[in-house]
Amino acid sequence: MRNGGVDRRMVLRLLAGSAGAAAFSVATEALAQAKTKLLAKPHLVVLDPGHGGVDPGAIGRSGTYEKDVALSTAREVARQLEATRRYRVRLTRDDDEFIPLHERVVLARAAGGELFLSIHADALPNASMRGASIYTLSEQASDRQTAALAARENRADLIAGIDLSRHEPVVSEILLDLARRQTNNLSIQLARQLVTDLGHQVPMLTNSHRSAGFAVLKAPDIPSALVEIGCLSNRDEERLLQRAAYQRKVASGLVRSINDYFDVIAKA
Ligand SMILES: [Zn+2]
Numbered sequence: 702m703r704n705g706g707v708d709r710r711m712v713l714r715l716l717a718g719s720a721g722a723a724a725f726s727v728a729t730e731a732l733a734q735a736k737t738k739l740l741a742k743p744h745l746v747v748l749d750p751g752h753g754g755v756d757p758g759a760i761g762r763s764g765t766y767e768k769d770v771a772l773s774t775a776r777e778v779a780r781q782l783e784a785t786r787r788y789r790v791r792l793t794r795d796d797d798e799f800i801p802l803h804e805r806v807v808l809a810r811a812a813g814g815e816l817f818l819s820i821h822a823d824a825l826p827n828a829s830m831r832g833a834s835i836y837t838l839s840e841q842a843s844d845r846q847t848a849a850l851a852a853r854e855n856r857a858d859l860i861a862g863i864d865l866s867r868h869e870p871v872v873s874e875i876l877l878d879l880a881r882r883q884t885n886n887l888s889i890q891l892a893r894q895l896v897t898d899l900g901h902q903v904p905m906l907t908n909s910h911r912s913a914g915f916a917v918l919k920a921p922d923i924p925s926a927l928v929e930i931g932c933l934s935n936r937d938e939e940r941l942l943q944r945a946a947y948q949r950k951v952a953s954g955l956v957r958s959i960n961d962y963f964d965v966i967a968k969a
Pocket of ligand 1: 751752758759767821822854
């Protein structure tokens, strides 16, 4: 009975009143939350092994190439991240190939990266210095040593003769500035986790979080950091950085900091 059906619905609606509406909205919300949990996709993390191909990066005292240590460590980080089932991972390179810095950023954005971590190993003029360090983007370098490091890391594109200025995206400066500020806050949060959690695994340089104009950290909308996992200029550390066991240790520190980072922003 068509009419009877309509009447019954009307009566039920009248009886339910506002309490019914509230209960309905609570139930809808609970359902939406359950759905979100069920559909929660793993976070997409972009790992960026520094250098590659014609660009070896820093060269250790015994001849170790930064590009090789960076790639094998990044692969181990990817393995550990995927094992948690919380993440999907994209590597900007999974081979010994040259990829311009701006292309790494473009790749991370195209993949829908939620976090960008560039992995490097440093070489310092003072061979007695050792330890890892973490870098985020800023217009003004935090110190001279970091300015020099950013200049060295940014040289990669010069090696292949690429003009970065041609690749500036055409977007509203104001919106871009807002996005940058938000991303910068998250990047600093990420860097803090990295200093803490990596510091539990391996030695860190003093003032282990610094900032400068690293070209590879310039995605305006992806929280990004660069980690120098150690110093190839230090003989002992160069030896350690090549070892799989040491790379596993470094990787577990990086994975823990990525876990903590996502936990903290989920609560915020
Ligand atoms: Zn490097």
